[in-house]
């Protein structure tokens with residue numbers, strides 16, 4: 001008989017070199033080339049306070065991307081912390097499968113209240129990708145079993161450069177080849193259409209010549225293929241992972257009109273743009289659009305605990321009602337669906353929005369941010385500065401005139417964010433686009449500091 005080999009497990013001590021060693025030994029980081037990571041000194045966060053992150057060496061950094069677009073009112077907000085602790089003292093988890101819990105009910109009511117008109121029902125999950133998956137499955141099943149079924153409506157229309165998460169259904173409506181192409185053999189076939197990436201317009205238009213002809217292209221596809229399209233999924237106003245690509249004003253509204261015209265459901269993926277990021281609670285509000293299905297996540301708990309939700313209309317919901325033996329049930333659920341602690345955190349997050357007048361105070365900060373970003377225009381390698389509210393993408397280019405991108409090997413984005421990190425700012429890049437997305441709670445002086453450090457980092461790295 002083979003002798004069992006006992007693994008030597010060294011307890012992880014709290015000192016920096018040991019933690020770094022153990023990280024490299026045991027962890028596999030998302031969206032990270034681990035070979036590079038292993039050769040680097042990792043940043044290991046130990047604490048957060050307000051708009052700052054504090055690492056294990058006690059160095060402070062401004063949280064310039066809201067810890068991956070989630071932090072809303074800052075870290076360790078007393079109200080959210082207290083709500084979590086109070087809920088843990090009652091119960092940490094009970095299921096929503098066939099029974100209910102108090103915070104899940106209260107939060108559903110609050111979410112419906114703040115959502116665009118017509119949105120009345122809430123289905124919980126834990127992350128943005130699952131919220132999207134649920135939206136896709138609901139849309140598909142709706143057409144299969146509504147009163148006048150349309151069983152041939154089985155495909156989804158999605159935009160080039162879209163990102164909706166990393167599970168397979170979400171990847172199936174993902175339009176970023178770098179992330180999604182390799183998985184294509186695993187995916188169902190959907191329909192991709194060019195969207196408005198105005199800096200690099202696929203129709204060769206510019207700001208003055210544009211009449212939003214990209215909408216005509218979209219309509220052509222809808223006109224010819226609407227019989228097979230269940231839903232159109234879109235990140236309203238801002239394609240985040242594409243590099244904060246901002247749709248021209250009116251685009252979303254036109255999309256909604258076309259969806260109505262061709263009987264296609266509209267799924268708004270508000271995972272990134274929701275909860276104030278664009279300056280309004282939800283991005284759809286900017287164009288008075290009510291989607292049929294809306295996915296939310298990220299900022300829903302203020303960035304404290306994992307939670308997401310898929311919201312929909314009574315019309316869609318009704319298609320799932322029937323006798324038990326008709327099997328119209330939505331056979332979908334995750335173990336932690338509607339977790340009471342996460343829901344309690346989300347309720348506290350929403351009440352801080354009210355108590356601190358977060359959205360009202362944000363408007364001035366958005367203006368200041370715009371002002372601060374203007375000076376980036378004079379940098380030689382800044383191609384475009386894109387901003388919608390507190391979502392900012394600065395696209396770096398080798399040549400401003402030709403818009404030629406940097407060679408991948410230059411790792412220009414990564415070098416800029418590392419330079420910023422040295423100076424006390426944590427930000428992330430998406431390819432050659434430097435992303436800034438501070439917490440909504442950021443103070444004006446901190447916002448200026450973010451702009452200053454980013455400016456200096458871009459200048460230093462690109463003008464070597």
Ligand SMILES: Cc1ncc(COP(=O)(O)O)c(C=O)c1O
Nearest residue numbers: 127128129163164165240271272
């Ligand atoms: C628009 C959008 N949808 C969905 C997701 C996926 O969310 P999660 O990472 O929570 O699964 C993201 C994540 O960045 C996103 O930006």
